[in-house]
Amino acid sequence: MKATRDAYGEMLAQLGEENSNIVVLDADLSGSTKTAVFARKFPERFFNMGIAEANMVGTAAGLAAAGKIPFVSTFAIFAAGRAWEQIRQSVAYPKANVKIVPTHGGVTVGEDGGSHQSVEDIAIMRAIPNMTVIVPADAADTRGAVAAAAAHKGPVYIRLGRNKVPAVFPDDHQFVLGKGCELSSGTDMTFITTGIMTAQAIQASSLLEKEGISARVIHIATIKPLDQDIILQAAKETGAIVTAEEHSVIGGLGSAVAEFLGEHHPTIIKRVGVHDRFGTSGKAEELLKYFSLTPEDLVEAAKEVLAKKLAV
Amino acid sequence: MIIWLLQKTDSRFNSKKGPVLEKEKIDLLIERARDLRVSIVKTLHKSQSGHTGGSLSAIDIIAALYFHELRHDPENPHWEDRDRFVLSKGHAAPALYVTLAEAGYFPKEDLMMLRRLGSHLQGHPDSKGTPGVEVCTGSLGQGLSMANGMALGLRLDNKDCRVYALMGDGELQEGQVWEAAMAAPHYRLDNLCALVDANALQIDGEVEKIMNVFPISDKFRAFGWHVLEIDGHDMKAIVEAFEKAKCIKGKPTMIVATTVKGKGVPRFEHKASYHGVAPNDDELNEALMCLGCFED
Numbered sequence: 001m002k003a004t005r006d007a008y009g010e011m012l013a014q015l016g017e018e019n020s021n022i023v024v025l026d027a028d029l030s031g032s033t034k035t036a037v038f039a040r041k042f043p044e045r046f047f048n049m050g051i052a053e054a055n056m057v058g059t060a061a062g063l064a065a066a067g068k069i070p071f072v073s074t075f076a077i078f079a080a081g082r083a084w085e086q087i088r089q090s091v092a093y094p095k096a097n098v099k100i101v102p103t104h105g106g107v108t109v110g111e112d113g114g115s116h117q118s119v120e121d122i123a124i125m126r127a128i129p130n131m132t133v134i135v136p137a138d139a140a141d142t143r144g145a146v147a148a149a150a151a152h153k154g155p156v157y158i159r160l161g162r163n164k165v166p167a168v169f170p171d172d173h174q175f176v177l178g179k180g181c182e183l184s185s186g187t188d189m190t191f192i193t194t195g196i197m198t199a200q201a202i203q204a205s206s207l208l209e210k211e212g213i214s215a216r217v218i219h220i221a222t223i224k225p226l227d228q229d230i231i232l233q234a235a236k237e238t239g240a241i242v243t244a245e246e247h248s249v250i251g252g253l254g255s256a257v258a259e260f261l262g263e264h265h266p267t268i269i270k271r272v273g274v275h276d277r278f279g280t281s282g283k284a285e286e287l288l289k290y291f292s293l294t295p296e297d298l299v300e301a302a303k304e305v306l307a308k309k310l311a312v
Numbered sequence: 313m314i315i316w317l318l319q320k321t322d323s324r325f326n327s328k329k330g331p332v333l334e335k336e337k338i339d340l341l342i343e344r345a346r347d348l349r350v351s352i353v354k355t356l357h358k359s360q361s362g363h364t365g366g367s368l369s370a371i372d373i374i375a376a377l378y379f380h381e382l383r384h385d386p387e388n389p390h391w392e393d394r395d396r397f398v399l400s401k402g403h404a405a406p407a408l409y410v411t412l413a414e415a416g417y418f419p420k421e422d423l424m425m426l427r428r429l430g431s432h433l434q435g436h437p438d439s440k441g442t443p444g445v446e447v448c449t450g451s452l453g454q455g456l457s458m459a460n461g462m463a464l465g466l467r468l469d470n471k472d473c474r475v476y477a478l479m480g481d482g483e484l485q486e487g488q489v490w491e492a493a494m495a496a497p498h499y500r501l502d503n504l505c506a507l508v509d510a511n512a513l514q515i516d517g518e519v520e521k522i523m524n525v526f527p528i529s530d531k532f533r534a535f536g537w538h539v540l541e542i543d544g545h546d547m548k549a550i551v552e553a554f555e556k557a558k559c560i561k562g563k564p565t566m567i568v569a570t571t572v573k574g575k576g577v578p579r580f581e582h583k584a585s586y587h588g589v590a591p592n593d594d595e596l597n598e599a600l601m602c603l604g605c606f607e608d
Contacts, residue, residue: 023468047464047499055457055491062461065396065439065447068468070461085451086488090458094439094448 001164005103007139008160009034011146012071013041020045022150023068025060027053032162033073033103057083057100061090064097069150072098076105076159080121091155092130098156099149100125105135105159106246107274107291108196108284117279118159122194123251125157126224132156132177133224135195135245135253137168141221144175152177159195161246163284166199168219180227186216189240189302189309192231194220194253197244197272197293204298215302223253228260235267240305244272244298268308270301325383327391336379341547344414345375346603349576351410351423353599356590359426362435365573365586367407369511369544370478373569374399376550377476378411386416389443395473396446396462400455401480401509402436403588408445409433417444453486455479456506460496463504463564474558477506482514484525490535496564497536504564505557506537509544511573513584532566544569577602 016022016038023045030036030048039046049056053074060070072079079102080087091098102121109117125133132152136142142160149156168183183198184205191201198219205215216238218230235241241261243254254271261267274291288294336344348371356362374397378384382395399408406426413420418432425431432441436450447458459477466473483489496504508528516522525531529539538560542549550569557565573587574580577599580591591599600606 023465045468049491049495052491052495054454054488055460055495058454058457058488058492059461059464059495061447062458062463063465064461065458066462066465066469067392068465086454086457089448089451090454096447 001166002139003162003164004136004139004142004160005032005034005162007142008101008103008146009037011143012038015147015150016042016045019069019150021067021069023047023063023070025049025056025070025072027051027056027074027078029074035071035073053078053083054086057086057098058090060098061094061096070098072100074102075116075118076102076121077116077118078102080118080125080157084124088128092128095130095154097153099158100156101146101149101158101160103160104162106161106195107279107287108246109162109279110284110287111281113281114278119248119274119279120251121159122223122245122247122253123255126251126256130155131224132222134158134222136160136221137195137198137219138165140167140169140171140173141175144173145221148175148177161196165196168199168202175221178222178225178227180230181219182216182230183219184215184217186214187238188214189242189306190216190218190234190238191242191244191298191302192218192220192234192253192257193244194223195246197246200293200295201244201298203295204302207295207299208302213302213306220253223256226256226260231257231260232265235261235265239267240309241267241269242272242298242301242305243269244293246293247273249273249275268305270305272298272301325385327385327388327393338547338551341376341379341551344379345372345547348375348407348410348414350600350603350605351414352406353577353591353596355406355410355423355426357596358424359428360590361427362406362590363403363588364580364590365513365583366401366480366509366511367404368575368577368580369571369573370401370404370509371407372545372547373478373507373509373550374407374411376547376554378415380551381554382476383473386444389417393471393473396459396475398447398455398459398462398475398477399437399449400459400477401452401483402449402455405435405437408437409442412442412444415444418442452480452483453488456489456492459504459506460492460499460501463501464499467503473503475504477504479506479508481508481510481512481519481525481528482522484508484528485523493532493535493537500562501564502561505554505567506564507567507569509569509571511571513573513582513587515584515587517584529568532568536563537566538563540565540567542567542569544571545575
């Protein structure tokens with residue numbers, strides 16, 4: 001079990017060793033986002049901008065214009081939310097080589113409550129042209145995503161979490177930007193998931209197997225640009241989709257999949273996520289239950305789409 | 313009558329050889345600024361869209377930058393050792409565009425395509441398409457942050473180039489400006505020189521009445537900047553202020569330039585109404601007359 005933010009902190013320091021153009025900015029949360037690891041190693045390349053996210057993003061854009069590769073961190077709601085327009089105008093519109101990598105995305109932020117739980121960031125980042133949007137599943141996925149972001153020329157948004165999560169991928173996992181991963185083959189229906197919900201889907205597929213239901217699990221790390229091929233194939237071969245994300249059902253992965261399939265191969269689909277509500281204080285595990293984001297909830301959703309499929 | 317010419321760039325710097333021409337003297341700069349004002353009104357008249365008042369109030373400063381102060385090479389817009397300029401008040405794009413054209417960054421004919429579909433001369437500066445434009449601006453309040461970032465990056469690379477940023481006074485109403493204003497002295501950015509084109513007017517009227525930002529100098533001083541106050545249309549004062557700024561160590565410099573919106577054409581002067589309005593035929597003719605065109 002390892003938190004994606006811990007993997008980020010380590011990977012950033014490693015990349016910083018390999019490439020002297022990498023610089024890091026934070027908004028007084030480096031202890032939480034783990035940019036502090038890089039900061040300790042390369043203090044002259046770390047810029048704490050204080051509690052001023054808009055300026056932080058603009059400063060990163062300026063550093064990119066001067067040839068640097070800035071990684072920018074804070075909590076997801078403040079990065080994507082507060083500095084949304086700065087990301088749009090100063091980073092995406094000029095195609096500045098800035099990597100926005102916040103942590104503490106989703107409801108599992110826990111006790112801090114709704115003000116700190118971003119359920120909208122994937123949607124609002126996805127809507128920006130020139131933006132690549134990634135939500136890794138675990139530590140290995142995160143390491144790959146961060147390396148891919150550094151190598152990619154242009155704006156990237158990577159959403160990480162707060163808590164330790166189980167490993168979904170082996171340590172030598174090869175991350176490919178823009179490509180989904182089939183983690184479990186199946187024929188009756190497909191889970192298309194991102195972030196922490198991929199591990200939940202793997203558990204759900206085990207539960208379904210016991211009931212004789214064959215569930216495919218596809219992890220989508222890169223939500224934009226979406227791996228349309230793997231999704232189309234799953235729709236054609238299984239005929240029933242359940243998407244899941246630690247995010248609103250409005251505008252995130254579920255919407256992206258529904259948009260694509262709606263135009264190319266209308267398929268029975270159910271979006272599992274937060275239903276147009278804010279988060280709330282509680283323990284992470286409790287909140288997953290509260291917002292119906294557990295493997296059991298995924299099993300129920302799978303049965304729902306299967307019933308519809310069989311009724312046709 | 314002004315004739316459009318495709319002239320060879322009279323660049324002061326050759327990025328491979330170093331300085332090749334002397335800095336332009338004050339008289340020449342004043343002439344430049346007059347010619348650039350003519351370009352501005354002609355360009356805006358052609359496009360029938362754009363920001364007249366704020367372009368005319370900024371042009372003396374911008375002329376002084378590109379023909380005297382900045383180390384830059386129009387034939388090598390990506391020269392690593394160039395000074396950088398951020399037009400944070402991006403709506404004054406016409407002032408920047410005519411200056412870049414005059415300096416030789418792109419053909420002057422391009423000016424006739426300002427704001428047209430497919431033109432690289434976008435409504436607000438777009439670094440993706442226009443040589444010489446460093447960053448995208450237009451949404452007010454974001455340029456100083458970017459200038460800070462450039463200054464930080466250049467210092468990391470031990471370069472002695474400088475960064476200049478021009479804001480409007482209405483723009484100071486944006487909170488992000490003050491985040492950046494806090495950060496620049498905190499990071500001791502003495503390779504940064506910012507300016508405020510303080511023409512006292514914004515779209516809905518007087519800055520003081522809409523949302524008062526004055527006293528500007530006191531604010532920047534309190535934030536830790538070295539502050540200079542000048543008449544933004546006094547070329548000698550502009551040039552001297554740039555010289556003084558270069559001597560300040562350990563903190564950034566803010567030049568608060570008192571200006572006149574629409575400066576150069578009495579009909580446009582001191583008027584909020586010419587903020588985002590381009591001159592019509594009559595207004596153009598009057599402008600050209602005031603700028604001394606028909607005396608040639």
